Amino acid sequence: MVKLLRYLKPYRAAALAAPLLMVLEVVMDLLQPSLMASIVNDGVMKGDLGHIGLMSIWMILAAVCGLLGGMGCAYYAIRASVGFGTDLRNALFRKVQTFAFRELDRFSGGTLVTRLTNDVMQVQMLVQIFLRMLIRSSMLFFGSIVMAFLISPKLSLVFAVSLPLFFIFLYALLSKSIPLYRTLQAKLDRVNSVLQENLNGIRVVKAFVRAAFEKVRFKRANEENYEVGLKAARLLAINNPIMTLLLNACIVCILWIGGAQTWEGGLAIGSLAAFITYVTQTLNAMVSLGNTLMNISRAKASSDRIIEVLDTPSSMVEPATAPLTAGTPSAPSAPSALYGQVEFRHVFFGYEEGGEEPVLKDVSFLAKPGETIGILGSTGAGKSSLVNLMPRLYDPTEGSVLVNGVDVKSIPLEELRSQVGIVLQQAVLFGGTIRDNIRYGKPDASQDEIEAAARAAEAHDFIQSFPEGYDTQIGQRGVTLSGGQKQRISIARALLARPGILILDDSTSAVDLRTEARIRTALRDRLQGSTCFIIAQRISSVADADRILVIEDGRIVAQGNHAELMVSSEVYRDIYESQ
Ligand code: TTP
Numbered sequence: 385m386v387k388l389l390r391y392l393k394p395y396r397a398a399a400l401a402a403p404l405l406m407v408l409e410v411v412m413d414l415l416q417p418s419l420m421a422s423i424v425n426d427g428v429m430k431g432d433l434g435h436i437g438l439m440s441i442w443m444i445l446a447a448v449c450g451l452l453g454g455m456g457c458a459y460y461a462i463r464a465s466v467g468f469g470t471d472l473r474n475a476l477f478r479k480v481q482t483f484a485f486r487e488l489d490r491f492s493g494g495t496l497v498t499r500l501t502n503d504v505m506q507v508q509m510l511v512q513i514f515l516r517m518l519i520r521s522s523m524l525f526f527g528s529i530v531m532a533f534l535i536s537p538k539l540s541l542v543f544a545v546s547l548p549l550f551f552i553f554l555y556a557l558l559s560k561s562i563p564l565y566r567t568l569q570a571k572l573d574r575v576n577s578v579l580q581e582n583l584n585g586i587r588v589v590k591a592f593v594r595a596a597f598e599k600v601r602f603k604r605a606n607e608e609n610y611e612v613g614l615k616a617a618r619l620l621a622i623n624n625p626i627m628t629l630l631l632n633a634c635i636v637c638i639l640w641i642g643g644a645q646t647w648e649g650g651l652a653i654g655s656l657a658a659f660i661t662y663v664t665q666t667l668n669a670m671v672s673l674g675n676t677l678m679n680i681s682r683a684k685a686s687s688d689r690i691i692e693v694l695d696t697p698s699s700m701v702e703p704a705t706a707p708l709t710a711g712t713p714s715a716p717s718a719p720s721a722l723y724g725q726v727e728f729r730h731v732f733f734g735y736e737e738g739g740e741e742p743v744l745k746d747v748s749f750l751a752k753p754g755e756t757i758g759i760l761g762s763t764g765a766g767k768s769s770l771v772n773l774m775p776r777l778y779d780p781t782e783g784s785v786l787v788n789g790v791d792v793k794s795i796p797l798e799e800l801r802s803q804v805g806i807v808l809q810q811a812v813l814f815g816g817t818i819r820d821n822i823r824y825g826k827p828d829a830s831q832d833e834i835e836a837a838a839r840a841a842e843a844h845d846f847i848q849s850f851p852e853g854y855d856t857q858i859g860q861r862g863v864t865l866s867g868g869q870k871q872r873i874s875i876a877r878a879l880l881a882r883p884g885i886l887i888l889d890d891s892t893s894a895v896d897l898r899t900e901a902r903i904r905t906a907l908r909d910r911l912q913g914s915t916c917f918i919i920a921q922r923i924s925s926v927a928d929a930d931r932i933l934v935i936e937d938g939r940i941v942a943q944g945n946h947a948e949l950m951v952s953s954e955v956y957r958d959i960y961e962s963q
Pocket residue numbers: 735743761762763764765766767768769770809890
């Protein structure tokens with residue numbers, strides 16, 4: 385947890401001021417019972433009105449000072465902790481942005497949401513409690529013992545019995561509650577995950593009339609969360625009555641022993657009253673220390689989860705310096721002979737490290753600049769996995785991928801991805817206008833550029849048919865687009881940046897054949913000199929490619945152009961005939 389303290393650094397002034405002001409409040413609190421004792425002993429008992437008046441003024445002054453201290457402390461503690469929480473959340477968000485696909489596969493969206501919101505909140509609360517309560521409680525605890533001892537060393541013997549009792553009770557409570565809080569956080573995670581999955585797939589849920597099933601699933605997650613929460617609350621609930629019982633027992637003892645002493649004249653009545661107040665303060669401080677410990681344990685579970693995210697390194701390691709080889713991608717404006725070339729050298733790849741079967745096995749091929757490469761294969765053959773290696777969404781487990789004749793691992797990611805345009809198999813659009821979606825990768829694109837890209841993707845016409853054209857809002861509260869329309873906007877988005885290498889992963893699967901043919905022609909015109917990879921299910925989509933790679937079970941089983949493959953590859957002929 386100490387690791388997270390560095391996020392408190394910018395707020396160290398406030399984090400220092402808060403406890404200092406708290407010291408003021410506690411000292412004033414500790415003074416009050418003594419002033420009270422003085423009023424009773426020297427004022428009331430002796431009938432000295434002047435003394436009562438003087439002491440009352442002192443008491444009011446002390447109360448005002450204490451109040452100012454307390455308010456100041458609260459103010460600075462809140463400032464420090466809220467600032468801390470905000471910075472921490474930002475740091476987490478930045479971290480998640482650096483994650484490669486591999487890390488994103490590992491942390492589900494639900495758990496990241498919980499970690500960024502609730503977990504940060506827990507730690508933020510702890511910082512506040514720490515700055516206020518911990519200091520207050522420990523000072524009150526020791527201060528009151530000392531003050532009580534000063535009044536009557538003999539009566540202070542009650543501490544010898546009551547403190548160990550309290551201690552044992554608190555220990556028992558904490559050892560039960562700490563594991564509970566850990567479980568509670570995990571249950572909350574589950575609730576968030578189920579909710580998020582449901583929301584992402586709400587259309588499927590409806591289409592399959594699975595709402596009832598989903599309700600049960602959510603209810604179960606929610607109830608588990610409730611049960612653990614209830615258990616923790618129950619534990620806390622017995623805390624107070626038992627503490628009060630112990631406290632009252634102490635007071636009875638003090639009155640019994642102290643009362644006798646007062647009767648015999650060994651102890652002034654005012655001092656007895658003050659003593660009781662100090663004992664109450666001590667034991668209350670102990671309860672609140674116990675609560676703080678509980679909060680610490682709860683926040684510890686959260687901070688572990690936060691640190692886990694912060695400490696997960698991105699599996700994509702950026703190269704230290706840009707390569708200086710020929711065809712260096714840092715000068716895309718001056719393409720060398722290798723610009724746009726893609727080469728796979730004995731590539732193996734699997735999603736789980738050390739997993740059983742790799743998804744790609746010994747894949748080698750060379751795509752020359754400007755070539756159009758079709759990729760064909762049955763579902764699950766590894767086509768998407770193969771192309772995802774080019775913009776380095778994943779790294780191969782063995783072998784190497786070269787772009788422009790340079791290993792992708794030695795090209796800065798941003799540069800690589802600005803050259804390799806990919807239209808992912810699943811078209812993802814963001815809430816906002818169509819224009820914003822198309823220029824997502826190039827925010828400064830002009831309207832002409834946007835339109836040209838949309839025309840090439842055969843999207844311009846249907847966009848124009850909307851009353852608001854390119855300003856049409858899509859997503860959350862805007863119009864909903866058809867699958868084929870979404871695909872075409874995704875293609876336009878990739879085309880806008882005029883990438884040297886363009887990958888279309890099954891990107892026209894939802895587009896009719898005629899439109900698809902028009903897109904192909906437009907692409908050819910627009911991307912003169914660019915290397916294109918087209919993954920498709922239909923042979924007609926790739927028949928005119930320079931070369932077609934036929935993938936089966938993670939291997940390239942045949943390659944060549946349509947005519948060659950018809951002669952040489954049985955698999956290809958099979959696919960052709962089946963269509
Ligand atoms: P893909 O490369 O996704 O197969 P594909 O693109 O050829 O299939 P489709 O035509 O349906 O798009 O998957 C290859 C294998 O890798 C498959 O067995 C599933 C597995 N896989 C994972 O284990 N984790 C993943 O995240 C993905 C995407 C695939």
